[in-house]
Amino acid sequence: MNALPHPVITVAEDNRLIDANVAAEAFFEASLAVLVRHRLQEFVPFGSPILSLVEQVRSRGAAVNEYRVDLGTPRNGGERIVDIHVAPLSEVAGHVVIMLQERTIADKMDRQLTHRGAARSVTALASMLAHEIKNPLSGIRGAAQLLELSASDDDRSLTRLITDEADRIVKLVDRMEVFSDERPIEREPVNIHAVLEHVRTLASTGFARTIRFVEEYDPSLPPVLANRDQLVQVFLNLVKNAAEAIGDSPDGEIQLTTAFRPGVRLMMPGAPARVSLPLEFCVRDNGPGVPEDLMPHLFDPFVTTKPTGTGLGLALVAKIVGDHGGIIECDSQPRRTTFRVLMPMYRASRGDEKS
Numbered sequence: 345m346n347a348l349p350h351p352v353i354t355v356a357e358d359n360r361l362i363d364a365n366v367a368a369e370a371f372f373e374a375s376l377a378v379l380v381r382h383r384l385q386e387f388v389p390f391g392s393p394i395l396s397l398v399e400q401v402r403s404r405g406a407a408v409n410e411y412r413v414d415l416g417t418p419r420n421g422g423e424r425i426v427d428i429h430v431a432p433l434s435e436v437a438g439h440v441v442i443m444l445q446e447r448t449i450a451d452k453m454d455r456q457l458t459h460r461g462a463a464r465s466v467t468a469l470a471s472m473l474a475h476e477i478k479n480p481l482s483g484i485r486g487a488a489q490l491l492e493l494s495a496s497d498d499d500r501s502l503t504r505l506i507t508d509e510a511d512r513i514v515k516l517v518d519r520m521e522v523f524s525d526e527r528p529i530e531r532e533p534v535n536i537h538a539v540l541e542h543v544r545t546l547a548s549t550g551f552a553r554t555i556r557f558v559e560e561y562d563p564s565l566p567p568v569l570a571n572r573d574q575l576v577q578v579f580l581n582l583v584k585n586a587a588e589a590i591g592d593s594p595d596g597e598i599q600l601t602t603a604f605r606p607g608v609r610l611m612m613p614g615a616p617a618r619v620s621l622p623l624e625f626c627v628r629d630n631g632p633g634v635p636e637d638l639m640p641h642l643f644d645p646f647v648t649t650k651p652t653g654t655g656l657g658l659a660l661v662a663k664i665v666g667d668h669g670g671i672i673e674c675d676s677q678p679r680r681t682t683f684r685v686l687m688p689m690y691r692a693s694r695g696d697e698k699s
Contacts, residue, residue, distance in 0.1 A: 351371040352367070355439065357439065359384045362439075371424075388415050398442070481514055536623070539576055542576060543576060560600070567690040571668070582683045586683075599627075600628075628681065631679070632678060642658060642674055643662040643672070
C-alpha cells in the first residue's frame with residue numbers, strides 16, 4: 345500500500361479509520377497515529393458524498409466509484425478534487441477500503457494534450473502565413489518606398505505608416521514561424537539552476553531591475569534532459585510575464601523554486617514507454633493574478649491580457665515544454681500566481697556509465 349502513489353484508507357464499521365498508506369497521510373496532512381483516532385467524517389467536508397458511498401458499499405457489498413468530488417477542507421488547504429473508489433473488505437464485515445485519485449494529475453494530462461493540439465494548429469497557420477503573406481508584404485513595402493520618393497511631406501507620413509505596418513506584420517509572422525520548426529530537439533543533461541541563475545541575471549539587470557528575486561532550490565536535483573537555449577527561452581518568457589504582471593508595485597517579488605516530485609508519468613514523443621516527470625520548476629509572482637475567464641485558454645495562441653501583446657509567448661512556452669515531453673500548468677490567485685513546469689530528468693545510458 346505504501347508503494348501506491350494514491351491515498352488509500354481502511355474504514356471500520358463505525359467509520360473509524362483503522363489504516364492508511366503514506367500517500368493518505370500526506371493527503372490528509374496527518375500521521376497514521378492521528379488518523380486512527382478519528383472517524384472519516386472528521387476529515388472530509390460536511391455532508392460529503394464519500395460518506396453515502398461508504399454506506400452504499402456496505403449495503404450492496406459491491407464496489408462503487410464517484411468522479412470529481414471535492415474533499416477540500418480548511419485542514420488540507422482548500423479545493424481538492426478527487427476520484428473516489430470504494431470497495432468492501434470481504435474479510436471483515438462492515439469494513440471498506442477507499443482509494444482517492446487526485447484529479448490534478450489527470451487534468452495535467454488533459455491540458456498537455458490540449459497544448460499540443462494548439463501548437464499543431466499554430467504550426468499549420470505559421471507555415472501558411474510564411475508563404476502567403478510575406479511575399480505580398482515585401483511588394484507592398486517596396487511600392488510604399490518608391491511612392492515616398494515622389495510624395496509630398498503630408499503623403500510621406502502615410503507611406504512611412506505603410507512601411508512600418510508591413511514591417512510589424514513581418515515580425516509577427518517571423519515569431520510564428522518558430523512553431524513550424526519540426527526538427528528534432530538536441531537534448532543534453534542541463535543544470536536547471538544554472539539556467540535559472542542566467543535568467544535571473546538577465547531579468548534583474550533589465551526589465552525586472554526593481555523586483556526582488558527569491559530563490560528556493562533543491563541542491564540535490566539531478567540534471568534535466570533538455571535543450572539549454574530553449575529552457576532559457578521558456579523561463580525568460582515566464583519571468584518577463586511575471587515582471588509585467590507585477591508592474592510598478594513597490595513590493596514586487598518573483599520566486600524561483602526547484603523540487604523533486606515523483607509520481608507523474610507521461611508519454612513522451614518518440615519514447616516507447618511512459619516517462620517519469622519528477623523535476624518541478626516554478627516561477628511564482630505576487631501580481632494581481634490571471635483573470636478567471638482566461639485560465640482555460642492561457643496557453644492558446646493569440647490569448648493575452650496585454651494591450652500590445654501578440655498572445656504567442658505562452659503558446660510557444662507550452663510548445664517547447666511539450667516537445668521536451670514535459671507539462672506546464674498555471675495556478676493563479678491574487679498575489680500568488682504560479683507557473684509550474686514538470687520535466688523528465690537525465691538518465692545516463694550504459695555507455696555513459698562505463699565511460
